[in-house]
Amino acid sequence: MCSTVYLLSLGLLSTVSTVLAQPGTSWCPPVHLVFARDTNEPPQGVEGATPAEFVRAADKFWSRGYGAAGYSTLTNLTALIPSDGAVVAADGYPVQYPANGSGCSSEEVGTDDMVNRVMNMAFACPDTKFAIGGHGEGGIATIRAISALPPEDLEKVIAVIMFGSSGCPDEVRDRCRSYCNAGDTACEDSPPVPVCQTERRATTDTAEIIARPAETKERRNSEQKILTCDGPDPPERGHEVGTGLDPHTAYHQDGFYVEAAACYIFNRWRVSSEDSFG
Ligand SMILES: *[C@@H]1O[C@H](CO)[C@@H](O)[C@H](O)[C@H]1NC(C)=O
Ligand SMILES: *[C@@H]1O[C@H](CO)[C@@H](O)[C@H](O)[C@H]1NC(C)=O
DSSP: OHHHHHHHHHHHHHHHHHHHOOSSOTTOOSEEEEEEOOTTOSSOSOTTOOHHHHHHHHTTSTTTTSOHHHHHHHHHHHHHSOOBTTBOOOEEEEOOSOOOSOTHHHHHHHHHHHHHHHHHHHHHOTTOEEEEEEETHHHHHHHHHHHHSOHHHHTTEEEEEEESSOOOOGGGGGGEEEEEETTOTTTTTOOOOOOOOOOOOOOOOHHHHHTOOOOOOOOOOTTSOOOOOOSOOOOSEEEOOOTTOOTTTOHHHHOHHHHHHHHHHHHHHHHHHHHHHO
């Protein structure tokens, strides 16, 4: 049922795109990170916002609508996969949803937006690989998106990363990390993901993606270290954050799992590009 709705929207999408542009233009990134922020992270009060309104609200904050952990994962990843001549850097998209902690009614908006973003971007940029993920309820939205994505698009998801959320679902067990700080009660017992009654809606905004200009590159402070990512993946759980930090909200501030996540995506991307080129 769900997949029927998405297939219909994909049909619509190809009609739109032939008018607008050829897919696979030079702005297509090697990796696109689609990330959903945690409950209460800015922007708030964006229930029912249009995409333009969401972006305007999100751009007032340093974390640009990705949430702290998501934005730091993105900037670390952009440093690892930088713009190299004709090839643009890894980039991302902050999932547009309320993140207001009201369960299905909030999360399902995020799930739909994540699914639509991956499908539209995969169509516009056939060689782009995806990393998807979220923090807290953003991770729950991600888990639902995994079961809603058509298989050919899910195949392009090379990494799933979550912070303070549920465990990795079986479909992506081979390419997923769900990080959980010691003492983060949102993830310590790997709570099951509740079932939502909501019907999936596919509200594609293909025109915006297909006609999109090269995105502004994320600026990086040259003082910041670039990760080397040659160590082993750390265990997904049990990292102790510093004293005084809240284990659920401190993923960015603490940095340990954010850096692990960026390296995980980077290493998965390295392996997947070796697979396709050699
Ligand atoms: C959170 O967002 C959802 C979706 O827009 C909305 O239905 C719900 O009423 C909101 N909850 C609160 C507490 O604002
Ligand atoms: C990488 O993430 C850490 C932890 O959140 C952050 O402090 C740092 O600024 C990020 N580094 C880069 C290069 O973006």
